[in-house]
Amino acid sequence: MNAVAVQQSLDRQVLILAPTGKDGTLIEGALKAAGVSGRRCASIDEVLDGIEDEAGAAVIAEEALNASGLAKVMASLSVQPPWSDFPILLLARSGAASDTVARTLQALANVQVIERPTQVGELASAARIALRGRQRQYQIRDSLEALAERETQLRESDRRKDEFLAMLAHELRNPLQPIGTAADVLRTHGESRDAVGYAADVIDRQVRHLSRLLEDLLDVSRITTGKIVLRREPVEICALARRVADGARAWFETRAHKLEVDIDCEEAWVDGDPARLYQILSNLLHNAAKYTPEKGEIRFKIRVDAMSAHVTVEDNGVGIDAEVLPHIFELFTQADRSLDRSAGGLGIGLRIVQKLAELHGGQVAAESDGLGKGSTFTMSLPTIPAPHRAASPSVAAPEAGAPLRILVVDDNLDAAMTLAMVLELNGHKVDTAHDGLEAIQRAREFGPDVVVLDIGLPGASGYDVARAIRAEPALAGVRLVAVTGYGREEDRRRCEDAGFDLHLVKPLEPSVLLESLVG
Structure with missing residues (x-):
């Protein structure tokens, strides 16, 4: 019988204390016949032990409850928690004004006196009522404990x-x-x-x-909020890992770290979002660089078995305390985990890594021997068969085109003017507008090849401007590029529905925009 079952049987059990074994046996048999579990006790101390074990109720004959015994019961029940009021059924002699009964009723709150000779039905009914009352008390206890735990969690x-x-x-x-x-x-x-x-x-x-x-x-x-949307496709994880390592070297150079790359696979495929997988690996490497003191050593390796690809990032950095390790993927644990308070960060990167890995059908685990002893993070993803790749004709790279006429629309004057400056320095002819209605008018007058358009504009939103431009026959060939702070998947869909050709999220690197102009 497991611990839960044992506990349930105890809290449905009636303790029995009678002056003689014969009386105890009779009472136990009578309760059993009525479907109530009873347990005979040899002394008041055994009854008190049963109460400690969370029995449901007690049947005590008044002859067994002398002054000393009553004092022990009073002392034991006086320290009950507020939710507890243990029920006692006191068997008293019929018609007798017993001092024991009077003292017991005065000393204890939850006492029911049953006169002898006792009807079996009466005793069984009283026992069942007492057990139900005790069960409700245990339910109140459990609710109070759950509330207390919830309060602790909220605090x-x-x-x-x-x-x-x-x-x-x-x-x-x-x-x-x-x-x-x-x-x-x-x-x-x-x-x-x-x-x-x-x-x-x-x-x-x-x-x-x-x-x-x-x-x-x-x-x-x-x-x-459950709004992460993966753009899944077959991804060659080994090649992706090499690109991540190449892109990460600049971080390591700023802290004079040594990065050892050990990618022991020619080709391994996973079903995933390449941008999100890049983000996971990048975050793990960035985390290692951040929490490893200068001139540290980080090892980035991949191993592939029959079912999974395993990406491991090992460092000899500050390590993780044993008490923090089980919570390392919870939000906001950064402040507790590091010896190096200069490392910074918001304590959310590892949570993102964990959840993104799970969305890909994988998992991520952390290991550390303690503070000052480095850390190891391993992400495992299920592999898939290599996709069939049909031969495709080679396509010549596009040549750089002639200077473009570009309209930049942003209600933030600094943002508009600095972006216009970058575009002009790259040989393009640029005009600007700073609200939605002005943008529509300037587009008609300027005749741009490209409109770089913010979404949150006064006068008319970027969506309205895009629809208005698409409705102008003279502007039918204009390329619309949204450059906005709205980066959710639903924002991308709204941009597409409004007629935008491209959705870019602020802050934007000018090189990304310049590359997109010929797309």
Whole structure:
């Protein structure tokens, strides 16, 4: 019998204390005949032990409850939790004004006196009522415990939320300082190529960092609301891993890390979203670089067996405390896990990794021997047969076209003007507009080849502008590119329905936009 079954049988059991074994046997037999489980006790101490074991009720003959015994019962029941009121059925002599009965009724709250000679039906009925009452008490206990546990969870969640908001403010402020300083350098030392180059590199790095924070926050929101949509296709994971490793080397160079790449496979295919798989591997490598002190060592390897591809990232960094390890994939655990408080981060990247891996039918696990002893993260994904690839005719790469006429529409003047500047420096002719109605009029007058269009505009939304342009016969061949802060899957669908050719999410690297202009 398992522990739960044992507990259930105990809380439905009636303890029996009678002055003689014969009386106890008779009472036990009478209860059993009525379908009630009884257990004879030899002493008041055994009854108290049964109460501790969470029995359901007790039948006690008054002869067995002397002053000493009553004192023990009172002492035991006086420390019951608030939800508990243990029921006692006291068998008393008929017609006698017993001092024991009087003392018991005065000392204990939940006592029912049953006079002898006792009818079996009366005793059994009283026992069943007592057991039902005790069952309700246990239900109240369980509810109170569940509420207390929930309150503890809410308090912990609230604490971690407050820590997260403080960390978020810290992480958002950090990039703003070097960006502001770099802008000052450009204002005061714009004639120096070295100063301009350095300032541009600083701004670029910090904007990339802010973009990563923003995307992580949006991904957590999408995961929480179940709005992550995978664009599945056969993905060759070994080649993807090599691209991730090549793209990650810059992070490792900034901290003088040594990255060892051990991809022991020629070809292995998985069914997944290549962008999301790239994100998973990139996050794991970024996590290792972040939590490994300078000049550390990180190993990135892939092993493939008959059923799965296993990607492992090992580092000799700060490690994970044994108490934190079981919670490492929960949200906002960053602040507790690292010896290196300068590592930063919002504590959400590993949660994203875990959930994305699960959406791909895989799993991710973390190992560490403790603080200061490094960490190992392993993601496993089911493999699929290699897809059949039909030969396709070679297509010549498109040649760079003539300068384009581009209309940039954004209600943020700085965003519009800086993007226009980049496009003009690349040889294009550019005009700008800053609200929806102006954008429609400028498109008619300017006759652009491409409209780079924000969505959240005053006057008329980007969707309205796109529909208006598509309705103009003279603008039928215009390429519409949405550059917006709205990046959800439903936003992409709305852009497509409105007539956009491409949906790009802010903050946008100019090189991405320039490449898209000829698409």
